[in-house]
Amino acid sequence: MIAHNATETPNWSFHTDLEKIGWLTIHSPEGSVNTLSREAITELETLVGQFEALASSGQLVGVVLLSGKDSGFIAGADVSEFDTMSDPSVLTEALTRTHALFARIEKLPVPIVAGIHGFCLGGGLELALACHYRIAVNDEKTRIGFPEVNLGIFPGFGGTGRSIRQAGPVDAMQIMLTGKMLRAGAARGLNLVDKLVRHRDMLRWEGRKAVLQKRKSSEAGLVKRAVALPLVREAVANKMREQAGKKARKEHFPAPYALIDLFQKHGDDWKAMVRGEIDAFVPLMGSPTATNLRRVFFLSESLKKQGLKGAKFSRVHVIGAGVMGGDIAAWCAYRGMSVTLQDLDMERIKPALDRAKKLFSKRYKKRREVDAAMLRLSADPQGTGVARADVIIEAVVEKLEVKQAIFSGLEDKMKPGAIMATNTSSIELERIAEALKDPARLIGLHFFNPVAQLPLVEVIRSRFNSDEAIGKGASFAQAIGKSPVVVKSAPGFLVxxxxxxxxxxxxxxxxxxxxxxxxxxxxxxxxxxxxxxxxxxxxxxxxxxxxxxxxxxxxxxxxxxxxxxxxxxxxxxxxxxxxxxxxxxxxxxxxxxxxxxxxxxxxxxxxxxxxxxxxxxxxxxxxxxxxxxxxxxxxxxxxxxxxxxxxxxxxxx
CATH class of the missing domain: 1.10.1040.50 (N-(1-d-carboxylethyl)-l-norvaline Dehydrogenase; domain 2)
Incomplete structure (x- = not known):
């Protein structure tokens, strides 16, 4: 392919091909995900000016926007810049500038098509909604949504009005108020996405067709928009406030209520909602709630940097099929591990398998996915899975002598390098490890009830443990989608x-x-x-x-x-x-x-x-x-x- 009008910036690359289709790729230089930093937005302003000039001279028939990163499209605005924009005047100027840029994109005389894979969140979704047509990869990795409410704010790049234009007021507000991330199929059902493809490598071909056929997304229908009409909008807004109140108090989390107020004022006019967005958004950014939630976000992100590079786990053996042990086993199977679950007999294991099936049925959409997860979880009264396991987790009754007896019989059966862990909630590891030949091998992996909902795993370090053993424990917690916090072995640990x-x-x-x-x-x-x-x-x-x-x-x-x-x-x-x-x-x-x-x-x-x-x-x-x-x-x-x-x-x- 011969490239014309080629432009490279730190965050973007652009060129046109022989068919006069423009190919715009975002590739943020820092980190594994793309973000809309202030630098990226400034560069995009220049590029859009180039699109306008090329289109007016007949050298451009349309633009396809893609991501150059495997992780996905765009994960949102650059959260690390938020603290520098807590000054209302600075933030107002930045938002006004971005609004104007997205409006220019929307008004381009040639089609601009977004090709989405992986994460398309927050500001990334707002940019996609400013495009004329959206194509997404229909696989498990694609996630589309507005998680801003989790940072004490709501969409600020025009996403409030544009999502209502596309999905209708009720569905759009629900997505924004909950921060829910949608799969590609659900986003298509809500009209946030126009076309689904099976693989990422199909985005270019479908993007090309969408440009050449001048495809344009349709807006939500009249029936969906009717709930925003003046006679019913106040009642709908009050119902939203009632629902929000069940989850969070206004004095604690003001963002959902500010968004509902904005909807009540402008919900029947998406352009007016976009215009009103900035004034409603600015006070939230500098609020104590948003400041603290950003801090919590960065602290939780820092936990992902723990662990050993290259550590891999595929087999888990759990001893104890009670509520905690059974639920730990089910969660590991849900996260793709092969799991053996041991207890004295099948009578004790069966309730755990029944609970696991309920979890899988709730989490998976398709019967075959539930069946596959159940195949990954097997009852093992004899404990034959110990020899093959990469991780062994004890989760029996909280009695020292019982735990010591279990671990003293495991050491010689485990393969070299396997993690030996206890889910003890309060007993010091040094006491449990007294019966072991190598007490350095035992670490703590303390889960919390309910396992499927609480993200924390305390990785407990005794005075015997090496950095490598604790790093492997943290890596395992991350491998099953949990957040590890390393704590010293002491009665009760942290929580x-x-x-x-x-x-x-x-x-x-x-x-x-x-x-x-x-x-x-x-x-x-x-x-x-x-x-x-x-x-x-x-x-x-x-x-x-x-x-x-x-x-x-x-x-x-x-x-x-x-x-x-x-x-x-x-x-x-x-x-x-x-x-x-x-x-x-x-x-x-x-x-x-x-x-x-x-x-x-x-x-x-x-x-x-x-x-x-x-x-x-x-x-x-x-x-x-x-x-x-x-x-x-x-x-x-x-x-x-x-x-x-x-x-x-x-x-x-």
Whole structure:
């Protein structure tokens, strides 16, 4: 192919071919993903000027926009630049400039077609929506969406109005309010994508056809747009606020509510919504919520840099088919590992297999995918999978002598280099490793319940462990899509150590006659995802008592806590604890009205924050930053506060 009008910049390459089709490729110089940095946008302004000139002189019949990176199209704006744009005047100028650029792209007299593979998120999707036609690869790697709400903002490059134009107000607002990432097929169904192809190498051919045939995307139909008409829009907006309120309070996460306000003003006119976007967006960027959520984002990204390069895992053996062990095994199978699950007999393993099938059925769209996942997970009462496993995880009852007996029988059966790990929630590794010939081989991989939802794995390091052993543990956590935080072997490690004073303090209040519903509501008002009593029921009262005892907290005989355990009322898993549970949800009584819920919530959370400071001072984690991200991921601690250490430093906890 002979290239004409060739232009190379740090972020883009452009040329035209013999058919006068322009080929524009983004290739951000830093990192594995493309981002729309301010430099990239400035370069694109110049290139668009070139397109306009070539089109007016008849030298350009259209442009196909592609990505030069394997990871995907464009992952969004460059988040690392956000702090430098917290000044309202700087941000307003940058947004105004980008809006004008995207409007020019939309007004090009020749078709511009976006070819999407992999990640197409945030500002990347906004750029694609400014193009005239969108083609996406229909495979598992393609993800399309607006995750900005997770950073305390909403789309700011015109995506609010353009997504409503394409998908209709209800679907578009739902995508923006939830931050949900869509598969290619779902995006096509919502009219965010116009054409699907099977492979990335088909994007060029389909892009060429789209240009030559002057294809243009159609807008959402009248029926979809009707809910934005003035007579119904206020009711629709109020329903959206009600739904948003079930997930987040306005004072904690203002972005969804600001977006709904913008929709209520301009939802029937997508261009007016785009024009109103900047004024609504700017105050959010510099807010404490957005600032802290950006911090949490960078902390979570930093966890991905841990681990050993080149470490690979394909086979996992889990010992213990209870709730934790069974769910760890199911998650590993879901993430593509071959898993053997061991317990005393099939009667104990079968419930875990049944739960695994429910997980796969919920996560996968196709029956054959569910069947394939079930084939990756096999019952192994005899433990034959030990010899072949790359990773062995023990997840039995939290009793030292039981764990020691299991590991003492494993050493000679394992292959060299395999990870030997315990899922202990509180026992120091040095004590478990006493029975081993090589205590340096045992590490901790502490998962959290429910395994499929909570992203954290504590990688526990004993005084015997090498950097290589801990690096392999962190690499395995990443291989199954979890976020590893390395913690020192100490009673309770990080998360349980800080959680126990918080939960037991609330239980003591209940013992004194305070309302469990009020206490839980107060914690939620502070910003916790659920209250401490509901959390104790979720963890399991027996597990809570075991961890409390290990950490030196007594559970008094004759207390309600002890009585419930004695009666087998262990919380969610048994159907009753402090609450009765129906269909996986706590049945709660009326919560009395109180004006001081947030203040009470802060009192309830104080022991957690205090203990986090102690844990950091003892060196259980390497830094306050790691403590913050670990406690957020392991407990759901209010992310808009930046973590317990940041909240204490800011005077907010």
């Amino acid at each position: 349980n150590r800080v959680l126990m004073p918080y939960m037991l303090g609330a239980v003591e209040r209940v013992e004194r006659g305070e309302s469990k519903e009020v206490l839980d509501a107060a914690a939620v008002a502070f910003g916790m995802p659920m209250g401490p009593i509901e959390l104790m029921d979720t963890v399991g009262l027996d597990v809570g008592k075991s961890v409390a005892t290990e950490l030196g907290h007594a559970v008094p005989e004759g207390s309600q806590f002890a009585r419930l355990i004695a009666e087998g009322k262990l919380g969610r898993k048994s159907g009753e604890g402090f609450y009765k549970w129906e269909n996986g949800k706590a049945v709660k009584g009326e919560t009395p009205e109180r004006d001081d819920l947030a203040k009470l919530g802060r009192e309830l959370v104080k022991p957690l924050v205090d203990m986090t400071e102690v844990v950091v001072s003892e060196g259980v984690v390497a830094s306050p930053d790691l403590a913050d991200i670990g406690v957020i991921m392991g407990t759901g601690f209010a992310p808009f506060l930046g973590g317990p250490m940041k909240a204490r430093a800011d005077g907010r906890a």
